[in-house]
Amino acid sequence: MWPDLRALRLDYITLPMTPFQSVPAASPLLDNPPSINLRALLAILIGVALGALDTAIANTALPAIAADLHAPAATSIWVINAYQLSIVASLLPFAALSDLIGPRRIFIGGLVLFTLASLACMMADTLPMLALARVIQGIGAGATMCVNIALIQLVYPKAKIGRGLGLNALVVGLGFTLGPALASLMLSVVTWPWLFGINVPLGLIAIALALPALPRTAPKGHGFDPLTAVLTALCFATLILALGAAAQREDLPLVLTPLAVALISGALLLRRQAGHPAPMLPVDLLRRPMFALSAFTGVASFATQGLAFVSLPFYFEEVLHRNQIDTGFLLMTWPIVVTLGAPIAGRLSDRYPPGLLGGIGLVILSIGMALLALLPSAPHTVDIVLRMIVCGIGFSLFQAPNLKAIMSSAPAERSGGASGMVGVVRLIGQAIGAALVALCFSIAGTHAASWALAMGAVAAGLGAAASIARLWAR
Secondary structure (H helix, E strand, C coil): CCCCHHHCCHHHCCCCCCCCCCCCCCCHHHHCCCCCCHHHHHHHHHHHHHHHHHHHHHHHHHHHHHHHCCCCHHHHCHHHHHHHHHHHHHHHHHHHHHHHHCHHHHHHHHHHHHHHHHHHHHHCCCHHHHHHHHHHHHHHHHHHHHHHHHHHHHHCCHHHHHHHHHHHHHHHHHHHHHHHHHHHHHHCCCCCHHHHHCHHHHHHHHHHHHHHHCCCCCCCCCCCCHHHHHHHHHHHHHHHHHHHHHHCCCCHHHHHHHHHHHHHHHHHHHHHHCCCCCCCCCHHHHCCHHHHHHHHHHHHHHHHHHHHHHHHHHHHHHHCCCCHHHHHHHHHHHHHHHHHHHHHHHHHHCCCCHHHHHHHHHHHHHHHHHHHHCCCCCCCHHHHHHHHHHHHHHHHHHHHHHHHHHHHCCCHHHHHHHHHHHHHHHHHHHHHHHHHHHHHHHHHHHHHHHHHHHHHHHHHHHHHHHHHHHHHCC
């Protein structure tokens, strides 16, 4: 039998994110640097890796944390909840602030906050203290995540931006792939606080590299509205909370209340932003066909990935009766392929239109999801791995070109807002995917995983259609 839907916690998802020189003060030449400053690039990539590793490590360590702090499993989920909700609430406000004061300050401030909060996580001896530290850590991660793509645009020459985005995807994939294995290895020799402790020296290294090396930019001068920031944070946090409650099959008031708050705050946000030249929720960018199609393509692809990564563990363990170690290795196939393919896709995105590359990639992903949905009742391990490889190839071919399309379709002065939307697209897509899995489990019984994977094939197909439409979009 399939487990109760309460086991399907949206907050356990750890997917790759689709995801983050010493120069004179603000100069227009920064829009197209002649060469890559390796210290600046290393600082950015360490920040990206910290976010990816911390998510994967915390999820893997959650049972050990719950046992050590004597917390029930249902309560310990707030170690993950607090982190993810604070990320999604802070992404767009920080992105808007970065357009005003520059992505450099936001990134360095995020690194400082993340490092201090990691130290607080390490020292926490109660669950509430740990959850509070994770809130602060999530705010720091949100600050670094929302501007890492904008910084890569500043560090890389225009002709090579695709390679930079591919390298960014490579680091995220490595963090996601190695995180669970690293956590398991460390927990065999040290206690869980040290999993957060390793962030401290890495964060200090990133700060030391970033302070002299990250490029400076001139203020954009379109202001920052704190009330708009509060409405934006409230809208997205409660939306994710409502989707999570629905996925866990909570009582109806616990689903409808945050959903109502999300709708009301969203409506107030749109009204307050009307006519603003650089709205925090970038509805002006969504009026651009290329940006809107790229955002929809991203939501569809990450929903597909969410459908797969939430349903497959239950399918492997409950239907195929594989153990947790086998399940972990089978699930690693996808991100490993994405990691290996990301640099290649990044180079291709410098030569071919993102609509074409993304369309081909999502068609391949749709085929892979359909193949997984049609697995026989007793598949061989090689059969499963080959189908997962097809999915990984498709996703890797889509990711870097889509990032480039989102960023290049926004004006240079709106790079912060566009970079923030990259994170929002990923989180919304993953949340939708998890909610659809919960729906499948509630109506399809033992066939739930097949239904979810079939939905993923459809979602990837819709994303492919939107991606190909970009070939005719301005």
